[in-house]
Amino acid sequence: MMLYHPKPDRFNLSLTVNGEVVEREIVTHLRLLDFLRDELRLTGTKEVCGEGECGACTIIMDGKTVNSCLILAVEAHGHEIITIEGLANMDELTDLQRSFEDHHAVQCGYCIPGMVLTGEKLLDRNPHPTREEIKHELSGNICRCTGYHKIIDAIEHAGDTE
Amino acid sequence: MWSSIEQIVKPSDFKEALSLQAEPHAKLLAGGSYLIAEKDQTTHTLIDINHLLSDRVELKEHGIYVGAGCTLQDLANFGDLVLSRVIIASCPSKNIRNQRTLGGEIAQARPNSDLIVYLHAVDAQLQINDSGSFQHISDWNGKGIISRVFIPEGDIKIERASVIDSAVAFVIAAVFETPNYITLAAGGKAKKVCQWRTQNPPEEVDIRNFMEKVESIYPNDHFGTSEYKAQLVSNLIHHMTGSA
Numbered sequence: 001m002m003l004y005h006p007k008p009d010r011f012n013l014s015l016t017v018n019g020e021v022v023e024r025e026i027v028t029h030l031r032l033l034d035f036l037r038d039e040l041r042l043t044g045t046k047e048v049c050g051e052g053e054c055g056a057c058t059i060i061m062d063g064k065t066v067n068s069c070l071i072l073a074v075e076a077h078g079h080e081i082i083t084i085e086g087l088a089n090m091d092e093l094t095d096l097q098r099s100f101e102d103h104h105a106v107q108c109g110y111c112i113p114g115m116v117l118t119g120e121k122l123l124d125r126n127p128h129p130t131r132e133e134i135k136h137e138l139s140g141n142i143c144r145c146t147g148y149h150k151i152i153d154a155i156e157h158a159g160d161t162e
Numbered sequence: 163m164w165s166s167i168e169q170i171v172k173p174s175d176f177k178e179a180l181s182l183q184a185e186p187h188a189k190l191l192a193g194g195s196y197l198i199a200e201k202d203q204t205t206h207t208l209i210d211i212n213h214l215l216s217d218r219v220e221l222k223e224h225g226i227y228v229g230a231g232c233t234l235q236d237l238a239n240f241g242d243l244v245l246s247r248v249i250i251a252s253c254p255s256k257n258i259r260n261q262r263t264l265g266g267e268i269a270q271a272r273p274n275s276d277l278i279v280y281l282h283a284v285d286a287q288l289q290i291n292d293s294g295s296f297q298h299i300s301d302w303n304g305k306g307i308i309s310r311v312f313i314p315e316g317d318i319k320i321e322r323a324s325v326i327d328s329a330v331a332f333v334i335a336a337v338f339e340t341p342n343y344i345t346l347a348a349g350g351k352a353k354k355v356c357q358w359r360t361q362n363p364p365e366e367v368d369i370r371n372f373m374e375k376v377e378s379i380y381p382n383d384h385f386g387t388s389e390y391k392a393q394l395v396s397n398l399i400h401h402m403t404g405s406a
Contacts, residue, residue: 009168029167031198051199055257064235064260070195071261072208074170118256140255 015076017042018086032076033057033068036083044084044113055141058114059083065118067140084113087120096120096158105154107145114141119155131156166203172210176291176307182209183307190307192231193263196270211307214292215265225284225314230265230307234277237264244318245280252277254328265308268299273349273379274330280320282357283336283347287312300357316340319402322350323394325385332385335398344403346372348395352379369399 014023017040024039036042036059048056050069057068060082088094093101096119106112115138122129122137129137134155135148143151170191173179182188187206189197192215197205216229219240228237235256238249252267252275253259267277268288287296289310296312317339322331333350344362346369349355356379358372373392380388 011170028170029165052195052255052258055255058257065257066260067195067255067257070198070258072167072170072198075191075194075210075212137256139250140257140259 011074011077013073013077015078016080018082026073028072028074030073031069032059032071032073032081035073035076036068036081042083042085046110046113048110053142054111055114055118056111058117058141060117060121063121065121065140082117084117087116094120096123096155099154099158099160100151103150103154103157105146105150111141111143111145115143115151119158122155123158127159129155166205167208168206170208170210172213176214176309179209179211179214179307180291182207190269193233193261193266195258195261196266214307215263215309217263225312228264228311228313230263230268230309230311232264233260234262234264234267235259241313242315244320245313248276248280248320251322251331264311268308268311269304271304271354273352273355274332274334275349276320276322276331276334279334279336279347279349279355280318281311281313282349282355283320283338283345284314284316284318285338285345285357285359286314321398321402323398333380333391333394333398335395335402337399337402339403346399348372348376348379350380350391351383351385352391353381354379364403369396372399 009028011026011028013026026035033045033047036045045059045068046056047069048054052067052070058065059068062079088097096116100106118137118141131152134152171182173182183190187204188209189205191208191210192212212231215231217231218229219232220227234249234253238246253262272278281299286299288299288302288308289296290306290308292309320336323333324331331350336347338345339362342362343359344364345359347355347357356376358375360368373396376395377388377392380391382388
């Protein structure tokens with residue numbers, strides 16, 4: 001039997017976050033969401049329901065969108081994480097982020113990091129998705145403000161030239 | 163639950179995982195999204211078996227063999243349209259489908275999972291503890307670790323009754339047909355999944371016998387009486403088999 005760490009309640013975590021290798025000693029029960037927000041201060045990843053229903057805590061782990069509230073940080077050991085902060089720098093937004101601005105798709109903003117990451121993954125795979133495909137992809141991301149239409153508009157028209 | 167975890171252990175094989183599982187306050191971690199969401203504070207040790215489980219999907223002559231570590235999303239991408247639709251109905255969130263594994267879904271054995279009803283209808287077979295043999299899903303007693311799943315191919319139909327389309331179904335019925343036999347399965351907001359196999363085509367008396375079994379799995383609740391739900395199952399089966 002191999003323990004993750006000689007001390008049962010601590011763990012030496014090593015993972016890649018937004019392209020940079022990060023190493024920290026953490027408590028075993030820390031969720032990935034708490035690690036990103038509290039240890040790394042990457043607060044773009046939001047917590048809302050904390051039980052996998054809403055998708056506000058969406059991140060990309062090894063190329064797949066997942067809910068970071070349902071993953072222990074130790075499960076991310078050796079894996080590659082992208083958060084909303086890893087998509088663009090403050091000087092230049094991605095086409096999709098600009099499209100969210102242009103289509104007024106943001107209201108309270110809490111769900112938007114998850115929506116944008118999910119949208120980016122869809123556009124990586126399918127640059128011209130239909131509205132039905134967008135709705136299907138957003139099935140794990142809940143917004144309580146916009147009614148979704150403007151968010152779908154933003155993803156549908158990301159990269160369109162004026 | 164996460165705040166109660168004191169340690170995570172990584173067994174080197176199935177035997178070690180099983181002995182660790184026998185310890186009090188220990189639970190298996192494979193996919194494991196439900197573990198973090200549930201509020202059970204009695205879990206102190208997680209037994210990480212992800213590295214022991216294959217996620218391979220192999221297409222064979224009579225069906226597909228799926229490693230228990232395969233995520234629902236990967237299986238939805240691989241499977242036919244019916245299986246993909248059933249997986250999405252069972253787990254509408256793509257994020258969760260990217261995390262939840264087939265083995266974990268079966269181990270949870272939730273009768274209101276469309277996928278569990280589907281697997282009972284096709285009479286899926288489970289390999290337990292990486293042993294050489296497979297057993298039918300309806301025969302599995304919940305003990306041991308699912309390592310591989312065989313999902314037979316065939317003519318499967320599944321229908322559901324829910325308050326609105328996107329809601330969890332309170333009645334799910336499935337019909338699996340081969341030239342020789344037909345398997346019926348029913349689940350939903352029920353005590354367990356009910357499975358029944360008979361000749362093809364079934365006679366009316368066969369379906370009546372199945373209904374008697376079905377009625378016993380449904381409680382009387384705000385969705386309706388057990389008789390009402392059994393009648394719904396009967397209607398769905400008649401609709402799917404085209405019988406009067």
